[in-house]
Amino acid sequence: MDQFFQSINVLLPLLYGSVLGIYTWYFLQSTRTAGVVASRLLFLTILLHIIFLTSQGIHYRIFPITTVFSAMSMFALDLSLIYYVIEKRTKESRTGIFFFGIIFGFQLFSSMFISFGEPTNNLLRNPTFGIHTTFTILGIAALAIAALYSLMYLMLAKQIKGHRFGIIYDGLPALETLENMARYATGVGIILLGVGILFGHFWAYKVLGYFFKLDVKIIVTDIAWLSYVFGWFYMKFKRLHGLRMSQVSMWGFILFFVILVIGNILDSTFHRFI
Amino acid sequence: MPDTLITVSYNYQNTSLDLRDRITLSDDEALRFIDAAMEPSAGIKELAVISTCNRTEIYGVLGEPGQFHEWVMQQFLELKQVDLKKESADPTIFHYNESVEHLFGVAGGLKSMMLGENQILSQIKSSYDLILSCPYSFPILYHLFQDAIRVGKSIRTNTSLCRGSVSISLAAAELSRKIYAKFSNLKVLLVGAGKTAELTLIHFKEMGVVDFIIANRGQQRRQYLANKYFAEAIPLDELGPALIRIDIVIAATKSPDYLITLDQIKQAIPSRKHRSLLMIDISSPRNIEPQIGGLPEVFLYNMDDLDKVVAENLAKRKKEIPAAELIVQEIASEFDDWFKTLEVVPTISKLTGYFEHIRRQELKKYVHKTSDEDYQLLDDLSKSIIRKLLHYPVSGLRQQNHKGNLTVSKIDTIWDLYRLHNFEANSD
Structure with a gap:
């Protein structure tokens, strides 16, 4: 095998x-x-x-x-x-x-x-762990994809605005398409990450006996998810489009990622099972 | 005698616009042209016509090249009352291979006045439909036109020869493709109601836009355009509120002042929820305040910017010519292979028919002189001899045809040696 x-x-x-x-x-x-x-x-x-x-x-x-x-x-x-x-x-x-x-x-x-x-850790055999990690990673992947689409939007918008018609201009689809792709990926990411987080808390309660722990990674992920939910509804109700949405999506993900990495360096005990 | 293909081409390179206009053929006239060609006296086996504003071309399949050009001129005289001899018209005449490559080049947009134009392919399709609708059978031209359409599609799919607009008004419309994905939802504001504005409106309409607002100082002209294109007409002083509702603005007037100012756009942006706004100023002097281009949500283009777009697109198209020519040559070579099989098949069939005819004639002499059994033996023997005698000439013809070594003169020699031209008249 x-x-x-x-x-x-x-x-x-x-x-x-x-x-x-x-x-x-x-x-x-x-x-x-x-x-x-x-x-x-x-x-x-x-x-x-x-x-x-x-x-x-x-x-x-x-x-x-x-x-x-x-x-x-x-x-x-x-x-x-x-x-x-x-x-x-x-x-x-x-x-x-x-x-x-x-x-x-x-x-x-x-x-x-x-x-x-x-x-070496038997916790890794638990099916709830599988669901938690699958959904969390899928959610983060979807948000990363949304951020990349937003980056493409900003790059293409810059070329159109600057009247430069290079490879990016020729190769990428319309700004509206990129915006729709980013919006869809964000929606998918919010749902998947939400399910992942929920299963994480549920698993923690089942295995460790508490629903929430003051851990950098948990706090950052929960706040990031709530911010995404808030941002999503804000954009939807205010019907904000284009440049503004792309800037928020891209910088939001960068901030989330940087804090997650810093959190991981500062507190490396939690979420380590090997 | 194998058939040959000839094209008589009156196009923008060899014929004045005035003369081109006078010899342009409608579908009905083209059909009459074809009917005339099918008269036995014309000696033409197949005929097709391509007639556009830039070219009128007659494609003929003939047994003998003869006087095709003269015949074409005679038809124009009878049909259009245009004496091309007196006009000193000097068309380009293409023979066989040149003719095939010419038509394929035309279909691919390589021969168009505006390199890589798209409309010509649908015009060739129309010519093909026209010959299909005739009560005659044109197998060679059917194949030729099908291949031409294939070339046109292949060039448009596999190269960038036909991509990127090469006119100002089209460039303006094309630019919006990089911003918007769905055109049926867009609202376009036209400031001005002149010819340029109307032409740009037509381009946007062709792209799928249905919602237009026409703002113009003159009430009569704006209302005329609005009625013509089912648009909303507004006076210039109502531009401010209109800017909130629209996605694209095209300014094309002769006004000496800025008709859309920075303040107007700044006021509109919050109500627009920061939606992207494409503004195209093809007026001279400019009608849209240039500082508007500095706003993050606005994509502003003026005449100079669009000129640059057109020049860049044309340069890109020119770079694609070798790739497009390669497609033309590839499919022309396939057509040539197919066409050559047409040349050799009648020769082989005539030759075998001729030998079979002699065999039967000779065998007849013995029908009453031999027993049935002996006659059968003679029949078998003669068949076997003929088969063996013909084996090398027939397989040689096929091989030479396949290798492309078979010239018209070689085939002519065979026909002359065995007098195949007269064979049918003498055969039983």
Whole structure:
């Protein structure tokens, strides 16, 4: 079985690299064939990635996020999955290049340093842990994608405003499309992260006996989620569009990410099970 | 004798606009042209017409190249009362390969006055539909026009030759594609009701915009345009409130003053909920205060900016010419392969028919001189000899045709050697 895991582990970064290559080709040339090939190869890669993680889970009877590197692989899958759903929904493949550089990087690092085996902490075998982490990582991935779409919006808006018609102008879809994609990804992210957080608190109550703990990561994630919910409704009711929404979405995620990293450095005891 | 393809092309490069206008053929006239070609005396097997404002071209398939150009001129004289000889018209005449590549180039937009224009492909489709609707069968032209349409589509899909607008009004409309995704929801404000404003309105309408507001000083003209395009008409002093409702502004007037000011836009932005606003000023002097371009929500373009867009697009299109030509050559070569099979098939069939005819004639001499069994033996023997005699010439013809070595003169030699031209008359 280890041989099987090792083989897919090598194959995955190669596949993500190929997906990146074809999306780059599509972005630069806009040939329909490239768009179709990229989308189909991505579907196969996602399928293989799901089989890879599921078979690990079944074989070792764990949820396959036991190390930082396995979490990286899960994050790469989640980003790809959310991206794929948005691509299918909007029928717009020209933004793939902006995601698969990052996804390829995550998977490459993961594949280089990952080790397969049984976890030392029995908590990692708990199904609630699996649901909590799956939804949380999916939620963060969706919000990251929304931030990247917002970044694309800002880049394209800058080119149009500055009357510069470069690669970004030629390759990206309309501002309105990018805005819709960001809005959709944010909505999906809020729901998924919300479910993830809820299961986290529920699991903490079941295992540790308390619903909430004064932990930097928990506080930051909860506040970030509440801010996203508030921001979402504010934008919706005030019907704010375009530039303002993109700026809030991008800077909001950067702030969330930076605080999460700092929190992780300051308080490294909680959320560590290995 | 194999058929050949000839094109007589009167186009913007060799014919004046005035003459082009006078020889433009409507569908009815093109049909009459085709009917005339089908008269046995014309000696034309197939005929198609492409007639647009920039070109009138006659594509003919003939057994003998002969006097096709003269025939075409005679038809224009009879049909349009235009004596092309007197007019000293000097069309370009393309023979076979040149003709195929020319039509493919036309379909791809390579031969258009505005490089990479899109309209020509639908005009070629119309010409194809026209020959399909005729009561005649034009197998070579059907194939040629189908391939031309294939070239046109392939160039538009696989190259950027037809992308990016190359006129000011179209550039203005195209620019909005990078800001808005859905045009049916957009509201466009036209400041001015002149020809430029109307042309830009038409481009936006073609892109799917249905909601227009026309603001103009002259009440009569703004109302005329509003009625024509089902738009709302407002006087210039109502511009302020209109700025809250719209997504795109196009200013195209001759007014010496700014008709839309920075203060007006600043006032409108909060009510617009910071929605993006595309403002295009194609007036001279400018009608939109330039400082408006500094506002984050506004994308402001003037005539110079659009000129730059057009120049850049044209340069990009020119870069795509080699890739487009490659597609033309590729499909022209496929057509050539197909066409050559047409050349060799009748020759082989005539040749085998000729040999079979001789065999039967000779065999007839023995029908009453031999027993049935011996006659059967002679029949089998003669068939076998003919088969073996024809094996190398037939397979050689096919191979040479496949390799592209088969010239018209080689085929002519075979027809002359065996007198195949007269064969049908003498055969039983």
